Amino acid sequence: MTRVIAGRYELERLLGRGGMGEVWAARDGVMERGVAVKLLQAHLGTAEGEELFFREARTAGALSHPGIVTVHDLGRDGDGTLYLVMENVPGRNLGVVLKDGPAPVADALAWTAQAADALHAAHTARILHRDLKPANLMLTPAGNMKILDFGIARYVSTLTTASRVVGTIAYMPPERLLGKVGDARGDLYALGCVLYELLTGRTPFGDCPAPALMYAHVHTPPAPPSSHRPGLPPHLDALLAELLAKEPGDRPASAADVRDRLSRPAASPPPPPPALRAEPSRQLADSAAVTGGLRPPPARPAMATSSHQPWTYTTGGWVSSAPAVVDGTVYISSDDRKVHALDAATGNPRWAFGTSGIWTLISSTASSSSPAVVDGTVYVGSSGRKVYALDAATGNPRWAHTTGGETGSSPAVVDGTVYIGSLDEKVYALDAATGTLRWAYTTGHMVSSSPTVVDGTLYIGSHDRKVYALDAATGQADDS
Structure with a gap:
């Protein structure tokens, strides 16, 4: 018997x-049209996860955006199954395409540029993908690229409280692996991992066990793609070195920057200044003296002047917290009992949220609480004994604990x-989506230092002159 979801979506064939x-x-x-229906089993998640899925x-x-698959509908069927209804995009995902080997260079660049353009649209709307990989990139018969599954990766992170790493390890950035x-x-x-694979037929660190792969993402620079596919132009090696940089700050500034660099031919090197052209032998001699006879590497372009x-x-009131600057907005807390969101370019206020208490204490027993902005939510503490989660775009409260x-x-x-x-x-x-308490650990004195979480361990200092290392999932410590 054919299954019908929500009384209207008749399932035809498993994709x-x-x-x-x-x-x-x-x-x-x-609507009398073909669609794709994704069924997500509700019993795998939690009530908080289901709420997050819908949001x-x-x-x-x-x-x-033409490069992002359109979501038509979502809901929960009578048996508890969560469903997501999307446009049914004909074609093959890049995971299937790659089974035929590396792509032609022109195709690899065009597909990646299209994906970067779609990512730019999503990032502008403050939406992250979090699980970009070939299987989530659909190539249509017309050669157009569409990205699937925005928002799903964050839902997956709620499937188990023990889950620390969500996504596909072969394409995961180092900072996520480090918590x-x-x-x-x-x-x-x-996206750089995908482009690397399209050009070479292999991921940046090849096929190896998960622990070794995670170590490589964090510590090992990938080989230039031209070492696997001779003849690739140097500017592609340079772009991929930036995309796969260990530190986020060393990567391109935006997806739009990546799109533009992939869409235009590599620029010819500028001619040397007249003084250098007049004395080529002197220039070469100076270079040899500095580099021991080796030709010096090309200079990095100068940093663009801020606009x-x-x-x-x-x-x-007094401002003594550190600002958080995310997606063109400065978030900062003040002694006027408010969190302020300011336009980073102009300083114009976007919103201000009033809290139940002042933000910094005159006494030396406490430091100020600086905002943390993650996935479109501002998290900040108050001396009014509350922790707030605010919508980053509007300042509207999502919860207070x-x-x-x-x-x-x-x-x-x-x-x-x-x-x-x-x-x-x-x-x-606290649960980031709901503010629900997960655990609380009692130290020997007041805690005013800010915690750091690395590899599943929370590190924090206390006024009892101790530093604590706690299990981030349970709050347990070895007190022996």
């Missing part, structure tokens, strides 16, 4: 199956958990 569920070609009986899917559904907060440049790293004009913005004391430290947000210290001598771990 694929994975750990999350199934994708079916279906017929929308109301992420709605956000992704608001994206309108650090990622941003749009993590998607650029994954932002200096500005000053006056708040209603009351602690037993003033939260004097800045929060750390890692893999769906907010960690923060408090003057009630405790460290708190």
Whole structure:
């Protein structure tokens, strides 16, 4: 018997199956059109995960770009199955395409440029993909590229509280593997891994066990793609070296920058200045003296001059917290009991949220709580004994959790958990989506230092002159 989802989507044939569920070609009986229906098993997740799934899917559904698959509908069927209805895109995903070997260079660049353009549209809307890989890039018969599954990776992170690394390791940026907060440049790293594979037929670090692969992402520079495919132009080696940089700050500034560099031919090197042209032998001699006879590497282009004009913005109280600058917005807390969001280019206020307490204490027992901005949410603590999660675009509160004391430290947000210290001598771990308490650990004195989470361990200092290393998932410590 044919299954019908939500009374209107008649499943016709199975397109694929994975750990999350199934994708079916279906017929929308109301709109009378073909669609693709992704079924996600509700029993794999949690109530918080389901709420996050709906929020992420709605956000992704608001994206309108020819390179991003359109989301038509979402919901929960009568048996509890979560479903997502999308346009049914004909063609093959790049995982299938790569089974035929490396792509022609022109095709690889064109496909990646299209994907970068779509990523730029998503990043501009403050939406990250988090699991970009060949299987999520669909190539249509007309040669157009479409990105699948925006928002799904964040839902997967809620499937188990023990999950620290969500995504496909072969394409995962180092900062995610280290438990650090990622941003749009993590998607650029994954895009670089895809381009590397399209050009060479292999991922940057080849086929090896997961632990070795994770180590390579964090510590080992990849070989230039031209070492696997001789004849590739040097500018592609240079671009991939930037995309696959270990530090996010060393990667291209935006997906638009990647798109533009892939879409235009490599620029010819500029002619030397007249003084150098007049004395070529002297120039070569000086180079040899410095490099021991080896030709010096080409100079890096000068950093572009900032287009932002200096500005000053006056708040209603002392400002002693560190600002967070994300997607063109400066977020900062002040003694006027507010969190301020300012346009990074002009200083114009975007919003201000009033809290229940002042942000910094005159006494030396506490430090100010600086905002942390992750996945479109601002997390910050207050001396009003609350931790807040605010919508980064509007300042509207998503939740507030009351602690037993003033939260004097800045929060750390890692893999769906907010960690923060408090003057009630405790460290708190809260669910980032809902603010629900996961655990609290009692130290020997007030906690005003900010936590750091690396490889599943939370490190934090206390006024009892101790540094604690706690299990980030459980809050347990070896007190022997």
